Amino acid sequence: MKQSLIEQLRNGCIVSCQALEHEPLFGSNIMSAMAVAAEMGGAAAIRANTPKDIAAIKARCSLPVIGLYKKHYPDSDVYITPTIKEVEELVAAGSDFIALDATVQPRPNGQDFRGLLQEIRAAYPDVMLVADVSTYEEGVLAMELGVDLISTTMSGYTPYSPQREEPDIGLVERLAVLNRVPVLAEGRIWTVDEMLRCFEAGAFAVVVGTAITRPQEITKRFVKAILSRNFG
Template identity: 55%
Template sequence: MTQESILQNIRGGLIVSCQALESEPLYGADIMARMAVAAERGGAVGIRANGSTDIRQIKSATHLPVIGLCKRTVHGSDVYITPTIDDVEEVLGAGADMVAVDATLRPRPGGQLGADFVLKVKQQYPEILLVADISTYQEGVLAAQAGADVVATTLSGYTPYSAERDGPDFSLIVSLSRSLNVPVVAEGHIRTPRQAAECLRLGAWAVVVGSAITRPQEITQSFVQSLHECLQEQAAKGEQRA
């Protein structure tokens, strides 16, 4: 598919982030591929996946475009989403249709900032669709100016200088969608279908949802927490009656 056809195919749709860490019970490329198949059957228009092994398995199991990334901890830097050119090459070699990189203002290995890295990647690989994961409006603008094809709100609330929040960063989605001439993808803290739909109404090109769909331990914890709160409320009411 061409770059334009990929972007048009994901427009207005749900991209499911199928990722699991080594410490999680669903870790494994075969499991993530099955998760991606389930997402495809449910109507997802794309998959976001981490690491070459997972990307290859998902590409072989589905017909959906894949946003690939490589999460890697590098000493001396807080950047962990595709931090180096070698990681970009790994993701491309695995067959990803789009490559996501951290485009925040945090120094990456070698001291480059996000926009500088975006520019470097696009100069070296002008044919790829590059997704810039950002946390603030300024970062989104700088990434787009540097040549990013898509700007995603993935890291809002995950950098020291972006506000922590319990839900999606709706204001960031609005401001970026109104200002940029590239697609803005909403990602981060989206937990309900209503929140996802609101992202589209506010101007998002597409919506990425991960934990609310693909991390059953976190989904379970949210239900358990609600039940505990209910029991505590009932207990408090009982004490008041007594």
């Protein structure tokens, strides 16, 4: 079962359907409609935030869902599924995979990633885990700890990882060449060409979010290009 679900992702475009509370598309009805549109377009899977959105997406969409739960705790900068509590809710919502921040940043209550992983495996031995990493070293550690997939999601979003506007294709390649765990490319992938370069670097699948599902950010890019040309 695990392997067959992972195989569904191979060479696929995973569409991230997420909207925060202050954004115009926020709401489970809208996000589930976005997921259905992605499925109609040929997406391999959906990445989604919050148990409410995930449950709504699972009710309308037949694709596998990589679930995460963004929660902020006062004693930590980790916010992607930071504790076992969020994992419990994601499992209950029907997530096929669960994405976790796998960086070395301090977690809530002083727990490290290894400790959270042990807690999850004890409670949910069959759940498939996606480790969101920001560096090669974090990816290698997550592989050693036995996660099911690695994603380059956090590259550029930790203070010690490369800060760049383009996707971190080099990180994808360094992790993929190890040939130990399937690697998902994610983060700042705006164009078809960038997506294809990720596959050429060895990505198992590619996650595209903002470039497909956040029209306000897409609009900003067009407007920025106009302003940079300074049309009279």
